Amino acid sequence: MSPAGAPRGRSNLVPLAALGAVLPVLLVALLGPLVAPSLAAGSPTDQVGAPFGAPGPVHPLGTDVLGRDVVARVLTGGASVVGLAAGATVLAGVAGLLLGVTAGTAPRRVGELLVRAVDVLAVVPALLVVLVLATGFPGSPAAVLVAIALVSLPFSVRVNRAAAERINTAGYVETARARGDGWWRLLRHDLLPGIAPTALSETGLRFVAALYLTSTAGFLGLGAGPPAPDWGRMVAENLPGAALSPWPFLVPALLLVVLGVGVNLLVDDLAGRWASGVSDG
Amino acid sequence: MQFLAGRLLAGASTLAVLSVLIFTATAVLPGDASGSLAGPDASAAERAAIRAELGLDRPAAERYLDWAAGVLRGDLGTAWVGGRPVAELLADRLPVSALPAGLALVVIVPLASGLGLLAGMRAGRGADRAVSAGALVTAAVPEFLTASLLVAVFAGWLRWLPRGSMVPLGESPLADPQILVLPVACLCLVGLATATRLVRASAAEVAATPYVESARLNGVRGLRLAFAHVLPNAAGPAVQVVAVVVGALVGGAVVVETLLGYPGVGLELAQAVARRDVPVVQGLTLALAAVALAALLLGDVVRRLLDPTGRYR
Numbered sequence: 087m088s089p090a091g092a093p094r095g096r097s098n099l100v101p102l103a104a105l106g107a108v109l110p111v112l113l114v115a116l117l118g119p120l121v122a123p124s125l126a127a128g129s130p131t132d133q134v135g136a137p138f139g140a141p142g143p144v145h146p147l148g149t150d151v152l153g154r155d156v157v158a159r160v161l162t163g164g165a166s167v168v169g170l171a172a173g174a175t176v177l178a179g180v181a182g183l184l185l186g187v188t189a190g191t192a193p194r195r196v197g198e199l200l201v202r203a204v205d206v207l208a209v210v211p212a213l214l215v216v217l218v219l220a221t222g223f224p225g226s227p228a229a230v231l232v233a234i235a236l237v238s239l240p241f242s243v244r245v246n247r248a249a250a251e252r253i254n255t256a257g258y259v260e261t262a263r264a265r266g267d268g269w270w271r272l273l274r275h276d277l278l279p280g281i282a283p284t285a286l287s288e289t290g291l292r293f294v295a296a297l298y299l300t301s302t303a304g305f306l307g308l309g310a311g312p313p314a315p316d317w318g319r320m321v322a323e324n325l326p327g328a329a330l331s332p333w334p335f336l337v338p339a340l341l342l343v344v345l346g347v348g349v350n351l352l353v354d355d356l357a358g359r360w361a362s363g364v365s366d367g
Numbered sequence: 368m369q370f371l372a373g374r375l376l377a378g379a380s381t382l383a384v385l386s387v388l389i390f391t392a393t394a395v396l397p398g399d400a401s402g403s404l405a406g407p408d409a410s411a412a413e414r415a416a417i418r419a420e421l422g423l424d425r426p427a428a429e430r431y432l433d434w435a436a437g438v439l440r441g442d443l444g445t446a447w448v449g450g451r452p453v454a455e456l457l458a459d460r461l462p463v464s465a466l467p468a469g470l471a472l473v474v475i476v477p478l479a480s481g482l483g484l485l486a487g488m489r490a491g492r493g494a495d496r497a498v499s500a501g502a503l504v505t506a507a508v509p510e511f512l513t514a515s516l517l518v519a520v521f522a523g524w525l526r527w528l529p530r531g532s533m534v535p536l537g538e539s540p541l542a543d544p545q546i547l548v549l550p551v552a553c554l555c556l557v558g559l560a561t562a563t564r565l566v567r568a569s570a571a572e573v574a575a576t577p578y579v580e581s582a583r584l585n586g587v588r589g590l591r592l593a594f595a596h597v598l599p600n601a602a603g604p605a606v607q608v609v610a611v612v613v614g615a616l617v618g619g620a621v622v623v624e625t626l627l628g629y630p631g632v633g634l635e636l637a638q639a640v641a642r643r644d645v646p647v648v649q650g651l652t653l654a655l656a657a658v659a660l661a662a663l664l665l666g667d668v669v670r671r672l673l674d675p676t677g678r679y680r
Contacts, residue, residue, distance in 0.1 A: 206384045209663060210656045213618035217640050221648045222392040298509045302622060305511040306637055321515050322626070328519040339515060343508050350507035 101355040108348035111341050115164025126158035130315040138324075138331040150334040151323045152313075160337055163315035167304060167342070170227060171296035174234035179289050181235070182242020187277055189243065190250025197251075201243060208240035212299055220308040230309040234299045238292040245288045246281060253280040290353035297349060301342050317342050371668060378664045385656050386438065390431045393645050394423075434649070443650035448642055453650035456635060461654070464624065464631030467547055468616045471554035475562055475612055480598075483566025488597060490571040498563065505560035511622045514553035518626065522549065550629050557619035558612035565608045573600045599673075606673060610666030614659040 127144045128134040132154065139149035147156035185204065189197035207215065216233040223229035253259060259276045267275075303309050304318025312319065317338035324334035417423075423430075437444060443453035486498035505513070521527050573579060574597055582592060620633035628634065632651055639647035 206381055206388070209381060209614075209660055210385065211614045211618040211659050213621055214652050214655055217621070217636060218389055218392045218648065218652050221640050221643060221645065222394075224643055294507065298507075302509050302511055305509075305622065306625060307641060318509075318511070321512065325515050325519060325626075329524060332519075335515070335519065339512055342512055346507040346509065346512075347504050350503060354503055 101352055104348040104351040104355070107344050108352065111164070111345045111348070112168060114161065114341065115168040115345075118161030118163075119165050122158050122161040126155050126161060128155040128158055130154065130158040130162045131313045138327040138334065140331060141333060147333040147337060148331050150320065151327055156334045156337065159315040159320060159334075160317075160341070163317045163320055163338060164341065166227060166310060166314070166316050167297065167300045167318060168345075170231050170234070170300040170303075170309065171293060173231045174238070174296045174300070175289060175293045177231065178235040178238040178242050178292060179285065182239055183246050183281070183285055185239075186243045186246025187250045187273060187281070190247040191254050191272075191277070197247065201240075201247060204240045204243050207236055210237075212237040212295070213302065216299060216303055216308060217306075220303070225309075225311050227309040230300065230303045234296050234303075237299065238295055242285075242288060242292065246285055249281040249284040250277060253277055256280075287357055290349075290356060294346070294350050294353055297346055301346075370671065374664055374667055378660050382653075382657055382660060386435060386653055387431065389649055389652055389656075390434060391427075393649055394427070394430065438650075438653065443653075444646035446639075446647045447644045448647075453646055456647065457632065457650060457654055460630065460632045460635050463629075464620050464633060467550040467554055467623075467629070467631075468613075468620060470547070470551045471558065471616060472609070472612065474551070474555050475558045476609060479559055479562035479566050479608065479612075482563045484570050484597065486563070487567040487570025487572075488574045488592070490574065495567070499567065502560045502563045502567070505556060506564065509622075510553065510557045510619050511626060513556045514549075514623050514626050517549060517553060517556075546629075550623055550627055553623040553626075554616055554619050557623075558615050561615055562608045562612050565611065570597055573597050576600075606670045607666045610662040613662035617655050617659050 122130065133152055134155050135145065135149045135153045137149065137151055137153045139145065139153065141148040145155050145157065147160065150156050150159060185200060189200040191197075192200070212234075215237050216230060219229045219233040219236075220226075254277070259272065262272055262276050300309075301318040304316035305322050307319060307322070310316065312323075320338040321335060321342070324338075328335040434444060441454055443457065445452055446456065482498050482502075486495040489495050579592070579597060617633075620631060621637055622633070623629070624631045624633035625637040632655065636648065636651045636655070638644075639651065
């Protein structure tokens with residue numbers, strides 16, 4: 087699957103560095119809301135000082151555009167970015183697996199029709215799908231999640247269908263089918279184990295794309311909307327004051343950059359290892 | 368000819384399906400706009416009056432057919448806020464957006480082709496590693512972040528460029544080219560990484576084929592090898608790149624224009640979503656989806672024309 091002559095000869099340095107950078111960010115995003123009440127001075131939505139106040143002992147990163155504590159908002163603002171991306175990835179993965187296997191094992195015509203139907207979503211720029219659903223369900227994080235899942239569904243269906251088609255004609259599947267095994271049993275015992283590696287490596291790529299979209303949705307004020315904290319929206323809110331106090335803008339921006347680049351490097355590395363068949367632990 | 372007709376038909380049917388999806392997501396599902404337009408204190412009767420005024424009390428299928436028939440006549444409905452015809456709005460804003468997007472495309476395509484060819488023909492070597500790693504990193508950062516960082520550095524700290532990109536009403540952005548610098552730069556970053564990766568993959572594949580190998584053994588090297596042997600065979604797939612970039616620019620325009628206050632379709636759409644102006648969202652998303660679809664279609668056709676072996680039949 088990898089393009090011919092892709093750069094190989096990999097060292098472990100890049101993935102380890104990427105992992106070392108991504109893990110702390112993920113920890114802040116996922117555990118931050120739990121520790122924020124004890125670590126930060128004030129709730130993420132309460133005004134505690136003047137706008138763009140300088141860092142001090144009480145507010146180590148200063149205050150934001152509305153005078154709220156930046157530490158509290160950084161700690162609580164990553165959950166929506168990472169959580170929605172993970173949720174959308176899982177939803178699209180499961181739906182894509184079921185639809186892909188159905189398309190791969192159904193008669194050719196039916197499978198083709200199914201893929202064509204889902205492909206309609208692939209031609210639309212991803213952000214438009216998110217914007218349309220956000221209009222239908224304003225202020226709903228679930229709508230953002232479903233929109234992002236819909237955007238990545240076509241790729242998931244395509245990859246899983248190709249894998250299912252390959253396995254579907256294998257001897258042991260034919261045997262199981264001749265024995266009279268049902269669809270669900272066939273799926274669980276014969277098809278899934280063969281598809282799982284493909285499905286998992288494809289999941290990583292979709293997670294990268296989902297992160298990209300959840301942070302952009304936050305930036306545009308979609309989903310939960312203000313005043314809820316969100317790294318993407320913090321970048322938008324605090325950009326005008328970046329010359330006064332850089333931290334409220336720079337900290338969430340850098341966390342998002344590290345997260346995006348790190349996860350992308352990790353997934354690229356894993357996909358490369360997969361393709362070249364090199365596995366070391 | 369048959370190929371072209373088939374593609375046009377497929378494109379039109381895709382657009383029809385999309386129009387149904389857009390309409391369903393924005394106007395049929397529960398919790399329609401009457402609630403947000405009427406305000407939180409409105410009585411049930413006031414809401415019913417607003418629903419009747421907007422025609423929301425009629426069956427969904429009837430409303431869709433009305434809307435679709437209007438779209439076919441070039442009538443995209445009227446904005447709920449402001450009362451302007453959506454088609455007029457689109458005609459106003461689309462050229463404003465097309466200018467920076469077009470300029471970005473003019474920068475992206477040659478640059479991505481050059482970098483992609485350079486990397487793809489030397490797969491695995493230093494130049495390839497540098498280009499591939501750079502593209503991978505850039506592609507991983509959402510455009511709103513790169514754009515925000517550019518604004519913070521060049522408009523905020525260095526004060527070289529204006530912070531926003533307001534265009535005075537009725538004037539062309541060309542009247543003050545300085546305001547175009549940041550939008551174009553941001554949009555370039557959006558597409559450049561993706562395009563470079565696609566060209567590189569295509570060039571690497573071609574560079575590994577036997578006929579390029581034999582040309583190389585015959586002493587053809589450097590630019591001549593790149594332009595006479597690799598590019599013609601990599602160009603077909605690479606044309607698809609332009610289509611992909613156009614799609615990315617459509618999404619990028621929403622983000623970059625919102626960030627800079629540049630008065631194009633993207634900003635208008637983001638604002639319409641924020642105030643839940645359903646006819647504007649419907650009309651603009653359908654138009655932007657049509658632009659992306661047209662680019663894909665054009666890419667398909669050009670790719671077929673370019674393919675030197677004619678194997679795409």
